Amino acid sequence: MVEAIKTVEVFKNYINGEWKDSISGQITNSINPANKNEIVGQVQSSTIEEVDDAIQAATEAKVNWRKLGQYNRGQLLYKVANELEKNLNDIAETLTKEMGKTLPEAIGETQRGIAILRYYAAEGMRKDGDVIPSSDQDALMFTKRTPLGVVGIITPWNFPVAIPIWKIAPALVYGNTVVFKPATESAVTAAKVVQCFEQAGLPKGVLNFITGKGSVVGDALINSTKLNGITFTGSEYTGKLVAKAASANGVKYQLEMGGKNPVIVLNDADPKSAVDGILSGAFKSTGQKCTATSRVIVQEGIYEEIKNLLLKEVGKITVGNGIDTEIWMGPCASENQLNTVLEYIKIGQEEGANLIFGGKRITDNEYANGFYVEPAIFEDVTSSMRIAQEEIFGPVIALIKVSSVEEAIDVANDTDFGLSASLYTSNISSALAFIDDIEAGLVRVNAESAGVELQAPFGGMKSSSTGTREQGEAAKEFYTQTKTVLIKNK
Ligand SMILES: NC(=O)C1=CN([C@@H]2O[C@H](COP(=O)(O)OP(=O)(O)OC[C@H]3O[C@@H](n4cnc5c(N)ncnc54)[C@H](OP(=O)(O)O)[C@@H]3O)[C@@H](O)[C@H]2O)C=CC1
């Protein structure tokens, strides 16, 4: 019997309502980080001209989309949510295969995408302005939110369903049209998300999707003078390029970049709850979240207990292919990311930190073709070390011993980042001091650092974020501008 040859699907650009081949003729393989020999799909390396086509399509679509009205735009998002729900299993499996996070995490992320779509669909029925009393009693004065126009969206590979959706859904419901460039690393998953918008019947040109290198397609998008807004999540380095280009062109921008998120554990904390929160915050998604725990700052009276409990529990973590339901932690998302993690483990050792658990690449048997690393724990870390200052974006934590709550907060704030921070304590005064003094956009007490609720504002302080917050009602501030209207009858 002749065996069927398995063909690899090429995921095209979606421009002006059509799936299009790129004129470049060049494609990139998207591979499975659990097995680099498995090609999950192929995406195109598009050209600058095609970025212009996508922007042109979004520009032509913007008036009709705005005039469709917020209610009707919201109704369309309900349909997109239903399409995503129909395709949940396929999209979650693709996510696991393409990016490496475990299947339960991928299912959770896709379900979150559905919930975000429904949240912004409901925005379609909420107010788009306020009535404000005028000093003129014959006048009616009110504000009316109006879209920016065409918004560019650039996303990273670590949440290829949730992050695009938490940017695209509010952009659309508030009346903008979109040009979306996903991270190449997880562009197949992103293409499948875009298919749900197409299947829901979105008018042509409203959402355009273009794949290709950040240095070509991303660069052309951020330097376009025809955009009205740009929103970006990714590295600090690229974020600065976006800010520079957007400022030069007078384009409104929003950036969400890295984190170096601390968890503080005080003497009066519940040790089990703290260790559960540290393990989940640090090692879920293989530490590849901007909200991941990377510094564990422990008061001296509880230090040994926390360290011993951490060592006991981390030893139970099963590392492997995330499609297998027995696995707790998947591989790093790419060879690059794996090498970054291994490099930081070396740097930590060279700096004099003590590696007390893990940190080795796993290559035997079924691990041979994947980008696997053991979860790593360092102790004797000081705040000035690079592993306590730079974002590693992998399963590595640094234990830092402190004597008081004040010292703990000072160490926690001693970084350029300020995304998320947690405190474990049973003392309300310590909790209140932390809430007041910590420099972070997400402040969590007796809860892990990585936990984002779609209905609440999301974003950080210092180098972590620039511009208005994402998600929840806060998203409206970025995706709209306000008209103040005064009307009299003669
Ligand atoms: N805040 C967060 O959630 C994230 C933080 N990071 C941090 O960044 C580090 C590096 O990850 P990496 O994927 O390289 O991050 P990048 O910032 O390079 O990538 C993020 C997005 O920007 C695009 N991009 C890259 N270069 C440009 C450019 N010159 N102009 C416009 N767009 C561009 C990328 O495209 P392409 O994929 O085609 O290169 C991708 O879509 C990680 O180790 C981690 O520390 C990474 C991901 C998410």
Ligand SMILES: O=C(O)CCC(=O)C(=O)O
């Ligand atoms: O913790 C989360 O769920 C979101 C994290 C995030 O936004 C990111 O890593 O980019």
